[in-house]
Amino acid sequence: MRTSTDFSPLYRSFIGFDHLAGLIDKASRADKQPSYPPYNIELLAEDQYRITMAVAGFAEQDLEIESKDNTLIIVGSKVANNSEKERKFLHQGIAERNFERKFQLGEHVKVIGAFMENGLLHVDLEREIPEALKPRKIAINGKSLLNADKS
Numbered sequence: 001m002r003t004s005t006d007f008s009p010l011y012r013s014f015i016g017f018d019h020l021a022g023l024i025d026k027a028s029r030a031d032k033q034p035s036y037p038p039y040n041i042e043l044l045a046e047d048q049y050r051i052t053m054a055v056a057g058f059a060e061q062d063l064e065i066e067s068k069d070n071t072l073i074i075v076g077s078k079v080a081n082n083s084e085k086e087r088k089f090l091h092q093g094i095a096e097r098n099f100e101r102k103f104q105l106g107e108h109v110k111v112i113g114a115f116m117e118n119g120l121l122h123v124d125l126e127r128e129i130p131e132a133l134k135p136r137k138i139a140i141n142g143k144s145l146l147n148a149d150k151s
Contacts, residue, residue: 037099040052058078063075
């Protein structure tokens with residue numbers, strides 16, 4: 001049995017680090033996150049990722065993908081039509097219930113595209129680090145540039 005941990009005393013020392021405090025809160029509530037639909041997160045290359053979600057029974061028009069404030073939100077909504085209400089299942093193992101799944105994206109991670117294949121939704125992501133934030137090599141010269149201007 002898991003007990004809930006109260007992190008509120010730590011927030012006094014998290015001044016200016018609200019994002020970090022929020023991440024700790026989310027991690028402590030991770031076991032309460034719904035498990036439907038199942039998904040995988042793959043590392044395709046150094047800065048390329050793919051989320052693959054099993055969405056059996058959903059068509060492309062039943063799914064919505066939105067990227068907002070470093071959060072990827074995938075919503076599946078099934079609209080029941082009259083022919084589905086008349087169906088009587090002897091066993092129903094394929095869940096076709098509505099869902100909303102949120103993924104917290106890292107800094108500079110962008111959604112490149114999405115496609116469906118064989119009942120799986122694939123969402124491709126890429127980390128695009130701006131040139132100003134990339135590490136750069138500094139050449140070592142024989143003279144100081146500041147001293148060279150004075151001579």
